[in-house]
Amino acid sequence: xxxxxxxxxxxxxxxxxxxxxxxxxxxxxxxxxxxxxxxxxxxxxxxxxxxxxxxxxxxxxxxxxxxxxxxxxx
Numbered sequence: 001x002x003x004x005x006x007x008x009x010x011x012x013x014x015x016x017x018x019x020x021x022x023x024x025x026x027x028x029x030x031x032x033x034x035x036x037x038x039x040x041x042x043x044x045x046x047x048x049x050x051x052x053x054x055x056x057x058x059x060x061x062x063x064x065x066x067x068x069x070x071x072x073x074x
Contacts, residue, residue: 001045001046001047001050002046003040003046005046005067006040006046006047006049006050008067009050009067010022010023010036010050010053012067013054013059013063013067014057022036022053022057023035023036023037023053024036024037026053026056026057028052028053028056029056030052030055030056031044031049031052036049036052036053039052050064050067051064
């Protein structure tokens with residue numbers, strides 16, 4: 001997962017405005033008591049942060065994988 005895909009997945013799951021709140025304010029124990037943004041700045045991969053965020057925010061498992069990918073071109 002690229003950082004751009006992470007951002008898209010967050011916006012899709014939480015909404016553009018609330019997604020920023022979640023990534024900046026929610027402290028996630030699986031990320032060493034960091035927010036998603038802090039974990040990304042500390043070098044954690046976007047995929048690792050996405051999965052930890054999903055777990056912490058009770059995102060349905062069906063939304064965890066493939067999230068953030070652009071729709072295929074036709």
